[in-house]
Amino acid sequence: MTAVTRTLLLAAALLLAACNTGFEPQYRVNDVRILAVRDRVQGTPATADVAPGETVVLEALVARPRSGTRVSWFGCLPAASEATTPCADRSFLDDPSRLARDRSIVPIGSTVYPAAGGDPDLVASATLPLTDPATVTTLEDALDFRLGPAVSQPAFACRLYTDLDVIAVVEAPGVRPQAALKRVRITSLQAIADQGLPEIYSGDPYNVATLYNLNLNPAVQSVRLGATDPDACTGGTPLASGDALPGGRIVLCGQGDTGQEINVCDAKGPKGSREDYQWQWYVSAGEFPDEGGIGNATGILVDFIRPAGPFSMWTIVRDQRGGAAWARRDFP
């Protein structure tokens, strides 16, 4: 298929995204659903980037779990190659049972949650130590492979990490299995320095003070109603579980932290910027009226119409570098 054909289809897809398809929207969570996955370094809860030799903690947010819901974790170590790992290959994932059978895939753990109880959420977790020497060597080699191109090609000077692909599989009775792919970023400031990259990209025209900031998971500080500064989501009323929400169309926003200074990719080299948080909203009932197409409610600012009865709302924020955070509120 040519670039022109793909472009025309892309244009058609953009048009379709604005169509009302009649589907149940993505933002409405009626049953068990995996909503987000994040990682952090064991012992330093805020840090999302993991170095070889550290242990990574994985967490999955599963909304409305059924009794007997099982969450299983699998990992695929990166190689010094651009080949896709089985964990990130969709043609491999058509049968989730293959994950457990394939020898190149590392089983991380599996847990069955006996009952939902009173908590409507399930935050499943697992730990993956990356400490044994063979694993460390594999990760270092893979990282060096990724850093190499940045020495000569400015376009790659923002890809100073490699990915450890992790799959979380959620199986609940009577429900089609669900899977989520989390790319755990593996990097090392020491390895970046060893390649001489900070020097290469420190002078004119790059003027990069810090070539790479280790990524920290963002935070959901509050969800506000009627913010006076919608762009920054300040002012108005912060919402907590149990608060009464007015009926009709209301405006909500998500307040996060300020985000980290980063370098984004550009054909001419790294370019200074700040993390751009992506907000995603889910509810057990109610409507985000502006969301057409597949019904993915996104943006720092959303219009919302509450349902007549009680409902739950999940707010997820991602920093576009693999960091994520979430918050849940229940409204009467």
Next chain:
Amino acid sequence: MRILALLLGSLLASGEAPPPGTLTRPPELLEFVPAEYPADAVAARIQGSVVLAVVIGEDGEVREARVADPGPHPGFGPAALHAVAQFRFRPAEIDGKPAAVEIEYRYDFVLKREQPAVPAEQPVVLEGRVVERGTRSPVAGATVEAEGVSVETGADGRFALRGVAPGVVVVRVASPEHASFVVNEKLEQGKVRVVEYRISRRHYDPYEAVVRGDRERTEVTVRTLTTEEVRTIPGTQGDTLKVIQTLPGVARSPFGIGLLIVRGSEPNETVVYVDGVPIPQLFHFGGLTSTVNADVVEALDFFPGNYASRFGRGLGGAVELRTREPKREWHGAAQIDLFDGRLEIEGPVGKGSAYAALRRSWIDAVLAVALPRINPDAANDLRVAPRYYDWQTKLTYPVLGGLGSVFAYGSDDKLEFVRAADAPGRPSFYLSTVFWRIGVSHRLPLGAATNELVLAAGRNSFDVLSGDSFGLLTEVASITLRDRLSYRLSPQLRLEAGVDTLANRLSFSVYAPPVESPGSVSDPFSDQPTTVGETGDGWWLSPAAWVEADWRALPRLRLVGGLRVDAEERFGVTKAWVDPRASAFYDLVPGTTLVAAAGLFGSAPDPEETSRVFGNPDLAAERGLHLSLGVRRDLPWSSKVELTGYYKELWSLVVATRAVDPDGRLLKLSNGGHGETIGLELLARREFAQGLFGWISWTWSRSLRQDDPTDPRYPQWRLFGLDQTHVVALVLSYRLPREWIVGTRVRAVSGNPYTPFVGAILDADTGRWQCIPGAPLSRRLPGFFQADARVDKRWVFESWMFSMYLDVQNVTNRENAEFRFRNFDCSQTVIVPSIPVFPSLGFRAEW
């Protein structure tokens, strides 16, 4: 009694391709032999016409004649045949050389009283010109009669009537193609009255200039369309080129967006030439209309496969579009419809002539008005601003012993989706495609040889921006040199040689997410902060040369053999390939010809495929073997039928690969793909006769692909993404009295294949779900059926004409499936339908 004969227009192939060049002189009747008017027809006062198909040899002798339409009396046909067999013509010329042709000849049997001879020495009392109303074209061969004295008009429509007594006389003008014209004139003694009579053509139908010729051709399958022949076909908005999509071997394009999917090949594998110069696109975006205004198109040849050695750089079909010569009289046309407006003007320039045409769409203005009324919410959030324009100009002039032309044409498309939240100047989506060409051509007869030279320069640009994560800016400056020398060594042997060279300077800039291995969980539409880029520029040379021999080995057998050598030099990497091709034609019985062909074809990778960052600079040419076998049979009633079977094998196709090089770098693309296509095409076509014109076509095909060996399903074969098992099309157009034309086009097509989803995975870094594909392209969408209808009406005034048409697509408003749109986790899909009932009203003025 008098018999009138009419030779219709200039040569035009009816499913036949010109060999080299074009018709430089139509056949001219030198010796007319009157037919014997059947006595019983005279007694019964029966008049009428016989349509004959006449084959005229290179010596001007009638080689063959047959009755296509016998007329209203059984004696007319044999009488006309007997007479025509004794005709003698000045032979037609192709590229300045005598050539055998087949023409359609109408013999009119008209009862008329004998006219007394008029002595030449009588003084002229009435002189002037007879021209046609509406077109102002001179009417040759008309009879001007007054008081029993008559004279015929010359080629320029002029006449001089002598020997009529002064006074008020009744003047009658008669022409077989025109309505009777009667006027009273007052003639005075010793004075010459000068007049201009404007007479009405019986039918201003679009077929009046069509003559079917049978020039020897080198391709076993070629379908020729003329602008005038197909202008009123429904669903095309009068666009000749869109009619290609209803011919056998061509699959239906989704949403009618103008892709040419020929015999199971990728759309970009069908090459398009305008007067010998390749152009990057045949249709404006969305396939609404072609990039070359039909007003300046004389004809186009469509080769679905096994084309001659003069074409290359493609594995699919070829389209050769020929622009017409400008007229020597001042003429013009203006047309408006729902989509665009167009203006064309032409006239004499010194010893030559020239035209200029311009077209501009106003879809952006129409949508700006219509969308807020149709869907206010969507209009507030999304502004769609599509527009296109194109232009053509050509000057022809006799120069250096031949005919020279200076031409220039271009096209400019822009499409924007602007959301309310978009930053100024940064639309959600932006697409711009521009190309133009300027050049000269010269056709020079050299005794038994003819040389055709085309030299053109131009520029293509293709720019796409999608959000913050994808941008592609390319610009190609090109020089085309094409020369073709053909030489008739003997009546049985013709030789041809030529060069076909492109020199391009390519500059590009692209940023996009890094190319992942195929099958990776990635979202091409997400705004990823990680993009990589590449910029570059350099010369890109594509020289090619060919030789061809056309040999009539036996009276019934003709063989054509050719050899083409192509090379590509891209950024210092040179690759070359050789394509031998051959075809054979055997006249089984009169009117029936068996054809067979075999040949190799090659196509260089697209420029973006050889990108270092996003593609693979080591890619080689894609290759193909075309085989075809067919039979053509002439039928009564101006009809013919063709049946063609074909097989294509494709190898070294460029496909995505999971392979990495020794350094661990993803190769991204390889030449590891294979393809196979088999098909059968049937075309039954009635040329225009007695007001009826049309065809029915049926294509059965199966096109398969095998992906790169690193694909998990290798060596399984899958369907080609646009494979359509059955494609049936019926096109009919019928002329009614009073300048009405009605027509219909009906299409029934198998649904396109699609890949079912067997699950989904959440990309936790973006929050979007990605579908898990099942067996690739293993299911089909429901079949497609669409009926279109069209009505044309023309009003003819003294010096201009006005016409109006209503073209309604999908008159039954059937909901045809084009795509499936999925929900967020791919557990549900809905059908995305094709266009609903869609009327288009157009107006046209010609003068």
